[in-house]
């Protein structure tokens with residue numbers, strides 16, 4: 201193990217102002233990833249009366265070990281970047297509620313009502329939904345049973361447990377290949393299993409994994425079962441062309457088959473695609489006036505930190521224009 | 530070699546202005562220091578130098594067996610955080626990465642004498658009447674771990690019956706084998722019950738009560 205840095209997440213110590221249930225906010229931002237935090241900075245600089253409701257700060261960025269494409273840093277650790285984002289946002293003294301997953305947003309006349317899992321209720325003239333995405337499960341037998349006992353979704357967290365072990369990585373995109381790289385670093389024997397034909401990861405990542413010579417590639421195969429007793433012991437895969445099943449002895453499986461948008465709470469107020477992404481136009485507007493979307497939870501192409509941050513900025517400026525045009529501010 | 534950056538020291542200095550009661554950090558290491566013992570010691574020396582309310586006591590795990598036994602320290606590096614009393618708050622392994630913030634939260638919480646849990650959770654914890662040993666296995670790079678780590682320390686502070694250990698998994702591979710840990714955070718309650726992932730504090734309290742056989746309305750969260 202490399203010795204991790206000693207960097208403080210100062211945001212957990214600052215007493216942020218409480219979000220008020222009695223107030224009508226100009227703007228409520230839902231989420232705590234780069235899209236939401238960038239929206240908060242832009243909203244605060246327009247001196248909007250705004251608030252933020254989120255489950256946590258950081259989103260997917262907190263799960264990333266090294267980020268090599270955030271402008272200004274050749275490489276930055278996800279945790280350090282999140283710390284810098286949160287400190288920047290907290291400096292504006294924006295009222296925030298953390299640990300508050302939003303369960304529903306409804307329209308009431310010109311206003312929006314936001315409900316959280318712990319029955320908090322907040323009212324705002326505009327909303328920015330920036331709730332990002334979560335890991336997509338395989339939905340196969342054994343996946344839930346062996347969670348944390350062989351089944352894993354976070355390579356940065358769990359790869360070290362598979363030192364010298366045999367591991368399946370389900371998926372064929374960048375996340376799957378990055379996970380394979382993390383596992384190779386700890387000396388695991390990796391089999392990549394992709395449900396579709398070929399591999400979708402960036403060329404340079406594929407090259408890196410192939411050059412190792414230590415990875416087995418199995419495309420056109422889908423995972424159908426995870427077996428084990430105390431711990432996962434095998435993964436059963438099925439050839440999608442022949443229908444033949446085969447068992448791969450493995451002590452672990454990392455599931456990297458993409459992400460699902462966290463948009464369930466918004467289904468009554470905004471149109472979503474079949475996969476659940478909120479439909480947005482190039483100004484982050486949705487099907488409902490006053491309700492905006494930003495980042496990975498939306499249809500914006502390319503899910504990246506810099507894009508999510510840009511979208512958050514755009515959504516806040518759009519919300520500001522909307523408030524002005526309606527004479528709300 | 531210094532391990533804390535100046536910018537972090539400055540943030541800590543400001544935070545430590547809020548310290549109230551003195552806090553002592555007790556580090557168990559040994560003469561020939563273990564892999565992460567030296568860095569842990571340097572970091573704790575630097576942290577405790579930032580406020581006169583903080584002090585560091587260093588003990589030799591091999592020579593001071595009585596002390597080690599007294600604090601239930603069976604592996605090193607071990608950091609015990611002491612306030613008005615020994616609340617049962619322990620770090621085994623280096624508190625780095627995401628856990629560094631937990632260490633600082635613990636120091637502030639102990640100094641202020643408040644566990645920082647909701648009234649409802651505190652009421653549930655007050656029903657604990659027999660020993661509960663909570664060991665949460667973490668990795669310093671895991672973003673989900675600090676909330677589980679902090680929670681076992683808050684619970685330890687709230688009850689004399691609870692001991693809260695944060696265990697850095699990679700430093701004690703034999704324990705990850707023993708407790709069948711292959712994903713973090715993974716909390717072991719009294720040796721043979723496990724929770725994988727993070728639970729909200731009320732659910733966590735309910736879970737502990739269930740393991741201890743204390744009846745509590747709504748104690749229905751499943752244990753693996």
Ligand SMILES: Cc1cc2nc3c(=O)[nH]c(=O)nc-3n(C[C@H](O)[C@H](O)[C@H](O)COP(=O)(O)OP(=O)(O)OC[C@H]3O[C@@H](n4cnc5c(N)ncnc54)[C@H](O)[C@@H]3O)c2cc1C
Nearest residue numbers: 231232233234235255259260302332333495496503504505
């Ligand atoms: C392992 C991994 C590695 C990556 N590496 C890179 C990289 O190197 N470079 C790069 O540019 N991108 C990378 N990405 C992608 C990048 O992290 C995302 O595109 C970006 O984080 C999206 O930001 P977001 O704010 O839209 O959503 P997220 O980061 O997903 O944040 C969503 C936020 O909303 C909160 N939330 C969710 N549901 C609710 C709810 N119901 N109520 C309230 N709050 C809620 C979450 O807690 C979270 O704070 C990586 C992603 C992963 C998973």
